[in-house]
Amino acid sequence: MNDADRATDPFDDINLVPNTTEDLLNERQYLDYRSEREHCLEWLLTFGKEPERADGYAKTTVSNRASRMDQFYRWVWEQEDGYTTNLTHDHADGYLRHLAGEESSNAHKNACRKAVMMLYKWRHHRRGADEWEPEITFSQKNQSTTPRDYLTRQERTMIRDASLEYGSIPSRDNTYGDERDKWNAYLAQRFQKPKDEVTPEDWARANSWKIPSLVGASLDAGLRPIEVERARTTWVDAENGVLRIPKEQSSKNSENWVVGLQDQTVEMMGRWLDQRATIDKYDDTDAPWLTRQRNPYQSGSLRKILHRLSEIAGISTENRQLSWYAIRHSTGTYMTREEGLAAAQTQLRHRSPETTMKYDQVPVEDRKNALDRMG
Incomplete structure (x- = not known):
């Protein structure tokens, strides 16, 4: 050469x-x-x-x-x-x-x-x-x-509460004149449609249960980004309060998984699935959550949601690497703390107990309490 x-x-x-x-x-x-x-x-x-x-x-x-x-x-x-x-x-x-x-x-x-x-x-x-x-x-x-970095127990509650504020707007019936016009302009931009085509249904849609249900399911099940992307409405067993993840749709593709959900999360999922049935972009898909561009959520879009939720909740992200995995790691940390490694292994869908062992640590707030007791 x-x-x-x-x-x-x-x-x-x-x-x-x-x-x-x-x-x-x-x-x-x-x-x-x-x-x-x-x-x-x-x-x-x-x-x-x-x-x-x-x-x-x-x-x-x-x-x-x-x-x-x-x-x-x-x-x-x-x-x-x-x-x-x-x-x-x-x-x-x-x-x-x-x-x-x-x-x-x-x-x-x-x-x-x-x-x-x-x-x-x-x-x-x-x-x-x-x-x-x-x-x-x-x-x-x-x-x-x-x-990786994980949410503390208090931060988990704050993120769950912040999901109820995410993207919320006032009731249409309680807004008039210039204020309603301002919100119509906001909804037109949000839903990418002319302002004069904004409907009462768009107002209701803005206060949907999509993000609260996504956050609740992820906090309870420790959903990986790829599992959010692959999720199906058929996973939801509201009657028994669980997600049933078949092995062919599981991240690790090894076995069927049954993952427990809080009652609050089950209610949120039910409300969202009812609302979802009225939205046209979900007509030809069984994905439970889609972005505005009709795409499944992935790592980048989920990270943006978490950072916006942190901003709403007043959680500082400085000097922290908060990705969607921070939710999963918090679930693993506290499930291990409360119920032991076996429960965490099942809830997080780990094939190997060695993978779960990294969550066998004392959460930071427990260590701080120990320092207080030590004087």
Whole structure:
């Protein structure tokens, strides 16, 4: 390769197929894997950091993480006893559990985790795969595997209460003149329709039970973002106060799950399903919750809801990484505290008790109470 070619080569200084990997592949597998790597790394360099702005990662970042992605592929092949590029969420979750058991620094483990997250980001944006969010991180301070940030018991109540304020508007019957005109303009923008076409039904729809039911179900069941996306109205068994999640729609696809719900949540779900039946965009789907754009909620849109709920509730998000998983981790933490690991394992739908063990910790408010008693 001459200097001119090298200057335009996007993979200069990036080892696409290391010798260790090449030795494992036949010729066709090698060409297939090299193509897979080229597509992925080129996207990361051009779009990976912020796809909407065509802002890619620095070449040094991609180069460092490319080698760790390659290690992940090789680990998957070992588990599957052969070559494949069909990567699943189970592969990624299993790899993190594998890393957790290795005798290596948490800095290394965290770097591997970030590399896998970049790989699945590409798969989501370019291959249409479901988004993946790891449930564990590797703390570099105490060299232990810890869950993400979670909501305290008080914050759980505050978030549930805030869901009743989310997007609410006054009763149409109690507004007149300029005030009603102002709310009509607001609803026109919210529902993307001309102001003169806003109806009394739109006023009622604005105060729907969609967000309260979504938040309630997630707080009780610790729903993962992917489970919110895959949820079906048929999961709801209001008579028995549970969600029945069939294994083919479960995140881990291992068995049927029966998950308990609070009475308050069951009532919210019932009210929302009644309202939902009157909304046209739900006519051809059994998804319980859709965005304004008629799409299922995913990690990004759920994160925005949680941050808006935190703002309504007066919960500071500064110096915290609050994603929808913060709800799930709070459910795991307090279910473990109240009922033990077995109950938390079932409620959170963990196949392995080892996964649930990371919630076997003393909540921060209990530790604060202990300090008070210690004097």
